[in-house]
Amino acid sequence: MLQVGHLYPELLNLYGDRGNIITFVQRCRWRNIPVSVRAINLGEPVNFKDYDFVLLGGGSDREQNLIAADLLKHRDEFAAAIEDGLVVLAICGGYQLLGKYYLTLDHENIPGLDILDFYTRAGDKRLVGNVAVEVNMGGKKFSIAGFENHSGQTYLGNIQPLGRILAGGGNNGVDGLEGARYKNVFCSYLHGPLLPKNARLTDQLITLALARRGIKPELMPLDDRFENSACQVMLDKLRVSKG
Amino acid sequence: MNLRMSAAIVAGRVASWLSKRQGHKGSSLPGMVALKIYSGTLRDLAAQVRKKIIVVSGTNGKTTTSNMIFGILRDAGYQNIANLEGANMVSGVTTSFVKRAGLSGKIDCDYAVLEVDEATMPIVLKELTPGVVVLTNFFRDQLDRYWELDKVIGVIRKSLKNNDRNTTLILNADDPLVAQFEKNAGLPVVFYGLSGSERSASTSTQTREAQYCPFCGSPLGYEFYHYGQLGRYRCSGCDFARPVARVEAGEPRIRDGVANCRLYFDQQEAELTMQVQGLYNLYNAMAAFAVGLHFGVDVPLMLESLRKYRPVLGRLERFSYQGRSAFLSLVKNPTGFNEGLADLRSMKGTKSLFFAINDNDADGRDISWLWDVDFEVLNKDHNDLAGFICSGSRGEEIALRLKYAGIPMDRIVVCKDMERGIRSVLDSRSDMVYLFSTYTALWPVHKILNSLVDKEGAYAAGGPFIS
Numbered sequence: 001m002l003q004v005g006h007l008y009p010e011l012l013n014l015y016g017d018r019g020n021i022i023t024f025v026q027r028c029r030w031r032n033i034p035v036s037v038r039a040i041n042l043g044e045p046v047n048f049k050d051y052d053f054v055l056l057g058g059g060s061d062r063e064q065n066l067i068a069a070d071l072l073k074h075r076d077e078f079a080a081a082i083e084d085g086l087v088v089l090a091i092c093g094g095y096q097l098l099g100k101y102y103l104t105l106d107h108e109n110i111p112g113l114d115i116l117d118f119y120t121r122a123g124d125k126r127l128v129g130n131v132a133v134e135v136n137m138g139g140k141k142f143s144i145a146g147f148e149n150h151s152g153q154t155y156l157g158n159i160q161p162l163g164r165i166l167a168g169g170g171n172n173g174v175d176g177l178e179g180a181r182y183k184n185v186f187c188s189y190l191h192g193p194l195l196p197k198n199a200r201l202t203d204q205l206i207t208l209a210l211a212r213r214g215i216k217p218e219l220m221p222l223d224d225r226f227e228n229s230a231c232q233v234m235l236d237k238l239r240v241s242k243g
Numbered sequence: 244m245n246l247r248m249s250a251a252i253v254a255g256r257v258a259s260w261l262s263k264r265q266g267h268k269g270s271s272l273p274g275m276v277a278l279k280i281y282s283g284t285l286r287d288l289a290a291q292v293r294k295k296i297i298v299v300s301g302t303n304g305k306t307t308t309s310n311m312i313f314g315i316l317r318d319a320g321y322q323n324i325a326n327l328e329g330a331n332m333v334s335g336v337t338t339s340f341v342k343r344a345g346l347s348g349k350i351d352c353d354y355a356v357l358e359v360d361e362a363t364m365p366i367v368l369k370e371l372t373p374g375v376v377v378l379t380n381f382f383r384d385q386l387d388r389y390w391e392l393d394k395v396i397g398v399i400r401k402s403l404k405n406n407d408r409n410t411t412l413i414l415n416a417d418d419p420l421v422a423q424f425e426k427n428a429g430l431p432v433v434f435y436g437l438s439g440s441e442r443s444a445s446t447s448t449q450t451r452e453a454q455y456c457p458f459c460g461s462p463l464g465y466e467f468y469h470y471g472q473l474g475r476y477r478c479s480g481c482d483f484a485r486p487v488a489r490v491e492a493g494e495p496r497i498r499d500g501v502a503n504c505r506l507y508f509d510q511q512e513a514e515l516t517m518q519v520q521g522l523y524n525l526y527n528a529m530a531a532f533a534v535g536l537h538f539g540v541d542v543p544l545m546l547e548s549l550r551k552y553r554p555v556l557g558r559l560e561r562f563s564y565q566g567r568s569a570f571l572s573l574v575k576n577p578t579g580f581n582e583g584l585a586d587l588r589s590m591k592g593t594k595s596l597f598f599a600i601n602d603n604d605a606d607g608r609d610i611s612w613l614w615d616v617d618f619e620v621l622n623k624d625h626n627d628l629a630g631f632i633c634s635g636s637r638g639e640e641i642a643l644r645l646k647y648a649g650i651p652m653d654r655i656v657v658c659k660d661m662e663r664g665i666r667s668v669l670d671s672r673s674d675m676v677y678l679f680s681t682y683t684a685l686w687p688v689h690k691i692l693n694s695l696v697d698k699e700g701a702y703a704a705g706g707p708f709i710s
Contacts, residue, residue, distance in 0.1 A: 019614030060391035230639040
């Protein structure tokens with residue numbers, strides 16, 4: 001049984017991020033991999049050891065401040081679980097939260113969870129639009145697509161990016177990088193939501209979660225015509241090849 | 244006589260004529276051209292409105308509410324200006340005045356009913372002083388353009404605060420995000436709302452916007468929900484609660500294209516009947532009724548006007564094809580889409596569905612909101628649902644969404660040729676057809692439908708559209 005944790009679904013629910021949960025769960029169920037989802041709400045106890053996959057989505061500024069305070073209480077357990085190989089998908093605001101700090105336009109320094117080596121500073125221009133990214137996973141390069149909408153600009157320290165920007169802004173609109181990767185943590189600015197039309201990425205998350213449980217299955221192939229064509233429409237629009 | 248104003252109006256008229264000759268609606272261009280030539284066009288024309296200007300804003304129901312208000316005021320014998328086709332940016336608002344202005348820059352009207360885009364409120368309120376501002380509801384909508392809902396609400400709040408004039412707010416009491424404007428704006432308020440009914444739920448599975456009190460941040464408790472975050476709420480930390488409404492609807496019954504309810508207001512009550520579907524249309528009617536009540540319009544006249552009201556383009560507009568019904572619905576955001584699906588499920592019989600999803604600027608380029616729509620409800624009655632045809636520039640994405648909602652893949656077809664898709668959904672053997680379309684696909688879909696079907700109960704020329 002894979003246990004999925006959806007962090008603060010009532011607060012971090014901008015831009016259809018729950019589609020990531022729906023996708024992870026369905027792709028498990030279609031392969032008869034037992035899976036269950038638990039919502040983790042504000043103020044509730046959370047034991048990260050119980051989970052195989054955790055989604056941390058994005059929210060509005062107000063909601064983000066509420067959850068930052070709550071999550072800070074669980075910071076050390078969260079960091080330990082990540083070291084232990086917990087599979088995490090952190091999107092947009094959730095991504096920023098895992099870093100060292102967020103510097104506002106008024107030079108206010110809002111501390112992050114400081115689990116991963118990057119920081120974010122408020123930009124004067126919002127990065128909004130469709131994005132294509134080339135990622136390298138399991139020794140294979142392929143393209144993923146999504147939609148970004150953020151004013152924070154993230155700069156990576158000693159940490160891998162999720163991928164290389166083919167079209168769009170990405171982490172900061174400057175260095176051509178998008179997202180971050182550390183152990184089994186995947187951070188990205190991409191909504192869309194990210195997982196549905198990027199099936200290979202989703203399957204990678206499922207594989208990692210199973211592997212951490214000591215199960216190393218060849219995932220049963222699924223009929224991904226809809227996934228691939230939804231992604232391809234966007235790559236074509238951005239004039240990027242699927243690779 | 245202001246020469247620049249005259250020049251602006253002439254140029255606007257020419258633009259309108261050229262635009263129409265090319266087959267466009269011309270609902271925004273004339274205003275845009277006029278404002279370029281004389282930036283005071285809107286201000287000067289709006290200042291000539293004899294009685295009051297009514298501004299309608301919020302996420303859903305703007306166009307329908309404006310049309311209902313317009314109908315009431317027209318039936319009450321007034322001369323009115325309105326932008327009833329939903330061109331709700333500053334250029335569209337200006338166009339509605341330019342079209343009615345004489346070349347000397349004079350207009351002859353009692354009321355102006357203006358639907359105004361949320362983000363455009365500050366610009367419009369700088370140019371004119373509304374006697375009434377109606378706020379319908381706030382849901383997530385086109386976030387790539389508006390960013391987050393909090394920011395949209397903040398922008399409107401600020402624009403109303405700067406408004407030190409004599410404006411009355413007509414507010415939806417059931418939406419905490421709207422009701423908060425009573426304290427925020429410090430203006431006189433008329434509330435409208437819906438009582439609990441058999442349809443209200445004690446929990447909400449839908450995406451809700453407001454979980455926490457806008458004033459103190461404590462969780463909001465709900466006695467019941469109507470849809471989204473609309474319902475009877477009370478803050479657990481302060482005295483913010485669903486206010487008492489001056490206009491309250493009770494016992495709503497919505498069946499087979501007819502909506503009824505009891506209306507309670509000013510120690511009176513009345514029966515309201517309308518030829519519309521959807522609970523949200525009761526909210527739109529209550530808002531229009533509250534506006535009329537505020538202006539002292541005769542109550543029986545308002546009820547009759549609302550009874551005669553017919554849905555405008557794409558608001559569950561009904562068509563007939565070979566003896567069966569087809570419903571066309573504009574979808575812009577999860578809440579509106581969820582209500583459309585609830586309506587579909589309330590109808591008995593087998594159905595075929597058509598979706599036209601575009602991602603142009605006016606639709607919102609970010610279509611991730613499709614994943615916030617509860618398509619999973621269709622799972623429960625998929626035996627009644629014969630087929631799903633997906634079209635539009637992002638037809639593949641809605642197909643994918645339906646697949647993940649649990650609809651069998653073999654019932655989902657992507658058909659990029661819109662006309663072929665619509666023909667095939669109409670030719671399905673289902674008892675009825677539902678068509679859902681985003682904004683920029685609505686006109687093409689409507690045009691194709693009109694060429695294939697006989698429209699039922701349509702207004703004759705000179706009906707709700709004034710262009």
